[in-house]
Amino acid sequence: MRILRLAEEARAFSRSARAGGETVALVPTMGYLHEGHLSLVRLARRRASRVMATIFVNPLQFGPREDLSRYPRDFDRDRSLLEREGVDALFAPEVEEMYPAGACTRVVVEGPLTEGLCGARRPGHFAGVATVVAKLFALSEPDVAVFGQKDAQQAAVIRRMTRDLNLPVEIVVAPIVREADGLAMSSRNVYLNAEERSQAVVLSQALASAQASFETGERRTAALLEIARRVIASAPLARLDYAEIVDAETFLPAEQVSSPSLLALAVHFGSTRLIDNTVLQPDREA
Numbered sequence: 001m002r003i004l005r006l007a008e009e010a011r012a013f014s015r016s017a018r019a020g021g022e023t024v025a026l027v028p029t030m031g032y033l034h035e036g037h038l039s040l041v042r043l044a045r046r047r048a049s050r051v052m053a054t055i056f057v058n059p060l061q062f063g064p065r066e067d068l069s070r071y072p073r074d075f076d077r078d079r080s081l082l083e084r085e086g087v088d089a090l091f092a093p094e095v096e097e098m099y100p101a102g103a104c105t106r107v108v109v110e111g112p113l114t115e116g117l118c119g120a121r122r123p124g125h126f127a128g129v130a131t132v133v134a135k136l137f138a139l140s141e142p143d144v145a146v147f148g149q150k151d152a153q154q155a156a157v158i159r160r161m162t163r164d165l166n167l168p169v170e171i172v173v174a175p176i177v178r179e180a181d182g183l184a185m186s187s188r189n190v191y192l193n194a195e196e197r198s199q200a201v202v203l204s205q206a207l208a209s210a211q212a213s214f215e216t217g218e219r220r221t222a223a224l225l226e227i228a229r230r231v232i233a234s235a236p237l238a239r240l241d242y243a244e245i246v247d248a249e250t251f252l253p254a255e256q257v258s259s260p261s262l263l264a265l266a267v268h269f270g271s272t273r274l275i276d277n278t279v280l281q282p283d284r285e286a
Contacts, residue, residue: 002269004091010139026142031055032072036177036185040146041085055092060128088118107131112251196269199235203276206231221245241266
């Protein structure tokens with residue numbers, strides 16, 4: 001596996017592969033990899049002949065009171081995991097390489113995709129995400145880029161940005177990977193103490209309870225959200241940030257689930273904020 005540190009190295013890797021008739025899949029990450037990330041790599045391998053992963057803790061997507069300085073990092077471990085998965089190249093630039101002195105350009109996706117859910121709680125977050133992903137696309141020139149469904153709003157923002165800017169990249173979204181007890185895998189799970197970790201399963205339990213009610217015919221968003229909120233409230237250490245249902249395409253709220261809709265949760269355990277979601281599919285009715 002090649003380790004790439006410079007922008008021109010990333011571009012040269014992809015152009016060389018394409019000159020040889022190969023395709024390139026990109027898997028952007030912020031490192032501290034877990035099985036969820038590795039599932040993205042495996043999907044990327046199925047979609048292209050060459051795979052480039054990135055590790056870059058992007059300062060633009062962290063707010064002033066968020067966890068940039070303590071975000072978990074273990075480059076040697078990450079490199080070993082990616083080598084084991086057969087990744088061809090790892091692009092791991094320094095901040096100065098991605099954002100040279102004086103850089104003042106941002107990519108902003110406006111409208112409902114970024115105004116609600118995490119966008120409302122983390123001002124500027126999705127501008128940071130869109131900016132770094134646009135730069136990674138420009139540098140790596142991939143045919144395919146793979147993201148995870150756990151960050152459903154992020155994936156929707158990237159898909160819209162790619163479409164609006166006419167970028168020649170296919171966006172693929174992989175299913176959420178969960179721990180044995182249902183907790184969605186996340187690099188931030190390492191922040192949880194033992195008691196917080198045991199209670200964090202209420203996120204997936206809340207989603208499952210609302211999903212079960214939906215599958216028996218409940219379509220009122222208020223009723224489904226009340227079910228989810230009750231489950232979250234059963235965990236003494238849980239502090240609900242939001243529980244919302246929005247249209248899976250437009251991210252607009254609705255009183256009834258009449259089209260594929262995202263049930264999304266954000267919950268704090270101490271200083272750790274976890275997110276999770278599921279898609280409600282009314283067209284799957286019996």
